[in-house]
Amino acid sequence: MPWAFVSLCAATALLASLLLPLAFKPWLRRMAVLDMPSDRSSHSEPTIRGMGISVLSAVVLALFVALFAPLSATQKAILLTILVVLLAASLVGWIEDLRGLRVVTRALCHLAVGAAGTAVLAWLAGGIGYWWTPAGAVAVAAYINVANFMDGINGISGLHGLVVGLAYAIAGALTDIHWLVIAGAVIAAGFAGFLPWNLSGKPVFLGDVGSYLLGASIAITAVAAFLAGVPVEYLFAPVLIYLADAFVTLLRRIAAGERWYVAHRQHAYQRLVIVGLSHLQAAAVVTSATVLTSLLGIFAVANGPVGLLIAAVLCILVVLLYLRTPTIFQRLIRRRNSRVSGLAQ
Template identity: 55%
Template structure:
């Protein structure tokens, strides 16, 4: 049954962009490049609708076919939380949402989702504030990190596979199925994002896609934590995204910049300024994510000494990633392009 579910998700996420692209173009859901943009041609955004539809169909099919038999309520809550985040992202793509309204809605999604998960899993309400903040934060993190082609598709695929393994090791079938659906949906979109733009213009997930990605990952992480899954399993695949966002925020605050203003000073963006292609930068992020994720799984299952060694190695990977733009720039003997400007590319 799971094979059928994943096949449907792959087909839908891989074919729907062809249907949605002309519709979104007619509705004016377009990123128009300017002097501050990272892309050179107008781009259809909002193509995360395809992955959203594929995930909804896949999750419902998993419930209907019995691919998920235990903790079905948790599966439904994860899906609804991801959909709520996607709705907000679509509103941002189509009409625009004020910063205050966006933040308030993200917190509302977080508190309602975490409350529902705590009730479904029989956990204390003391976890609700932490879950609320974690969900709202990661929705934003996924959005902030969605600035170059391929990065979000690879993140969805990578985290999905790690979470599927975590579900298997923890005996949480709902997590395995949900994570594989996420991985399949974002993997099927990658060819459109990476190659589809060569002939007819680039295709971006938009906020609907990045919010969907962040919301579903955060929902699975919160549910997994409340269900007793090792925190190392859940946190390690997210460390690079979290470190990039936190490091960039600290740098901007120390430089006296308006930390809340749009910019493109993330590590992955500085890698493109240092000369890497979008795919090259996304590959660096993904490779580091895989390395830290594997080390997290080793830390969770190893002895005290093994866990400590894995933690030290993970810190080294994160540190290496954070300084990588500076290292590459120095080795190439070139000055980075100074581009403290709003993002213009959405993967």
């Protein structure tokens, strides 16, 4: 394992993500790339968006450095494919930030990027997985949109990139797949560097360029790892909470006859803020559940069929508990307020 290069790539992503906003923030302000608050927003004043371009630049730079690591030609080609896919997806997001795109156009772009990336990765895997191209296209397109749907409060996307990136880096170490360690570490470091900017007194937002980057980088890395033979438990468990929140909310809205593609505040993480948690507290709830399912994925692989069954049951319980957290915290906050009111009297 080229640990020196792993450290170098992670440090490059982290430092670039921390420092590049110093240059990009004034530029975005001059271009008036702003997120205007609405009744569906979790913020109350115009806020700079599009700062995901700094995370994108950091991740691209770090992956470029990784191409000089002592890896095989195939592993370098996989990293290059991941780089191109996340760059293409982020470009779609940047256009969306600047001028907007029709829903159908966005969907077709996401599917095209996912299909092309999966086909190349299947070829690099020896051409044995071309039939996975449609599934890979849907997976990439779906997770880009999941990440976009879930990017609604400060801290949530940065923490998600950090946790899932680390989970994939650990999966790479456990399976001795060096490129996966590097890719996971770069994703984790890139989004960790954005957190201080997003959680500051005057926060900035990733924008679509950043949420598309988050979804595409995680999804295409998972597709590449799957084609390389990494156990699916390692890949699916870290994204389970995001998928559950996004798809359960989607199904509820469709069943209610609502326009599912219109912005709203019905996700579990959004309802946590509505009932009284801060953005960081709500993001911490989501992140804690994600850490739990990630650990259960590792447990499942390490303990065979019995471990898989136990982990599956526990993951279901974690998901159900997470989806109930808005109701749970609402009751706790009401009880606390009642006690405080009683003491005041």
